[in-house]
Amino acid sequence: MLLEDFNAAGRTEAVTALRPCLDIGRWIEEIVDSRPFGSTGSLLDAARRAAEPFTDAEVETALAHHPRIGERPAGNSTEARLSRSEQATLGAPDPAVAAAISEGNRNYEQKFGQVFLIRAAGRSREEILAAINTRLAHTPEDELEVIGQQLREIAVLRLEGLISA
Template identity: 30%
Template sequence: MPAQRRGAPGLAHFNTAPDDFAEAVLLACCGSRRWAQRMGAHRPYPDLDALLAASDEAGYDLSPADLSEALADESSSGLHPGAPQAAQTALSAAHAAYESRFGHAFVICLDGYRPEEYLDQVLAGIRTRLAHEPDEERAVSAEELRGLARSRLAHVVANHPETDAAGASR
């Protein structure tokens, strides 16, 4: 079984880290304090699968206020500075339209896509989701947020034990 599935060094570090450090890492994965506190309180996790399952469960249990808090903590992602100006403009306009309609940043989990596909996926996602009713979009956003939390946790604990969810060194 790969190291990331059984007792990866990053998971051991996360399991034994001081509570304030673990909570900060968790808040970088999902901006709901209730979610982060719940995840931190259930340490230690025996393996990555258990951690990700707990993340999903805690994500499904977010109250509307918890979800609002988590969504308020998200920011719309931009392109790398070298991207063409037309792409930057299109992305900025799409994000502004989305945020104007729904009142929070557009969230999307891009796991499974190659980096060169990100822009197209984000623009297509925004285009599609702008047609949603607010309640439908809230449910979609919650699902995307759960995916992002899983991805960020996996990155932190399995791949980069000494970094936070944004990749910054501790």
């Protein structure tokens, strides 16, 4: 979508366009209410500001829409397609690394009671595995901060791919 089209879009259309980037109503509303934007850079800056900080409830809502890392997201929604595209950049899985990520996912979910979330774009499977192992040592409070940062990175990357000058 072109920035000028996003700026001119009706409220419902703009909200619908942003939802796959990050399904947090407050974040979406702040961006939509800040239109018009003079550049994609100012849009991305507004998205970063709106994402700081997320509440615990917002993080929980956003996590409900994210698949496990290393698993193929089901469905044909825009969000599922974005997740598949982001995880496709990981390349073909080494069976041992894939098994270790799967085990890491289970251990993470057992410890934190939620899906492991990481910005997959630009990372290798080995980097993701290292991140799982590092983050398993976090306290729930420390991990919440990391999850918020990962959500911000994912949202801004998706928004950057959605809106062009």
